[in-house]
Amino acid sequence: MFCNDYHSYHDRHKNQSKNLMEHIVIIGNGISGITTARHVRKLSDHRITVISAETDHFFSRTALMYVYMGHMKYENTKPYENYFWKKNRIELKRAYVNEVLTETQELVCDDGDRIKYDKLVIATGSKPNKFGWPGQDLDGVQGLYSFQDLQALEQNAPNKDVCKRAVIVGGGLIGIELAEMLRTRDIPVTFLVREKSFWNGVLPDGESGMLNRHINNHHIDLRLGTNLREIKSDESGRVKSVVIEETGEELPCNVVGLTAGVSPNISFLKEGPIKTDRGVLVNRLLETNAPNVYAIGDCAQQHEAIGNRRPIEAVWYTGRMMGEALAQTLCGNPTEYKPGHWFNSAKFLDIEYQTYGWVFSRKQEYEEHFHWKHEDDTKCITLAYHKDNGSFLGINTFGIRMRHEIFDRWLIENRSAAYVMQHLKEANFDPEFYAHFEKEIQAAFHNHQPVNA
């Protein structure tokens, strides 16, 4: 009896999922699209197709720099073997989607194919910003985002004989990566940064100042408070120099790297019915205004920002979290994107950076900062806490590796800054033989005498 019931339940369930089998089409094979595909496959039998114009297979975009620097081959940046996709019944298509026909639930690809979808996921990422600079489309002017950008860089800057100088425009995470890449081939680099101090819109002065010195120490010609006026062409249409706005100085160069931020890569949607602003507008369930159409990752824009987060979060972890949440929704378990506490990590030349919670570059009226910097000028932390009740708000660390799960827990538990300082050693992730600095940091914190902390 029990046995029969068991079988009938399973047969019914199997039939149900057969009936409900849908075609889920994902545009974009980056971290967000691929996370969705993998999780949908774990949860269901739906038919899955992933379309990408960039590469046949998913690769780690954050590892692109290591290919140019010779630490990795492109093949090693692919987290999954080529057989993985077939084995997991994830169909891959290499094409650019020109149009989304929401009425008929169809995509129009640049190879003429039309693809029907039951559910559509737009995960088309970002593209480098261009601000209408004269000469921005010349040969030798490029961004650093796609696999094709990596190939272009290999062509434009194979060595210091072909590329006698590169000028990078825009001081952020990608700009500094590009500078590091070029320096590994001994190519002279001038780095134009609009702000008075590097990444000072995000980092407090102490950290930003340390990075200015670190960049200069790496023989990168850092020009702060400097804007690009124009990129000049030689007679063959290749870049030959840039002109600086403030001084009129003309700098000869063979490559210009445009790294002044990114924006959602959604121009193919502009004429259609899917509502966009800077990105594709979505609610917490990552639904767009069009039925059965969702958007995730760098190209998605929340109608309303979540907490202190930006409405568009162009970071790796966000794409992954959105992909996981959306897979649940697509498989019948509606799940909101609830990102939890902010964290991120990056690298500035040889200084690793991590951030947990919120540390604002310009203190909010309720916020107090404790800043410690090592005398070697390559390690520092900034801890933010509430000036009224001393509660821990966030931490930035440079040159000291920390444990994500510990800071996440302390933020959830609403610990005080004093508690965090007292237990800092627990959060340290540096290997044992590394020098540890907790005692020095704790002594400095003690002298800092924070209010109520």
Ligand SMILES: Cc1cc2nc3c(=O)[nH]c(=O)nc-3n(C[C@H](O)[C@H](O)[C@H](O)COP(=O)(O)OP(=O)(O)OC[C@H]3O[C@@H](n4cnc5c(N)ncnc54)[C@H](O)[C@@H]3O)c2cc1C
């Ligand atoms: C050099 C570099 C370093 C980075 N380092 C970090 C880091 O250290 N930490 C961090 O958090 N983030 C980092 N990022 C950002 C991070 O890589 C992105 O946030 C993330 O890759 C975005 O993933 P995504 O899936 O949303 O989009 P993407 O990875 O951009 O994937 C979108 C894909 O869709 C394709 N596509 C677009 N339009 C179409 C169309 N119409 N038809 C077909 N295909 C289309 C694109 O070609 C692309 O392949 C870095 C980015 C770069 C470029």
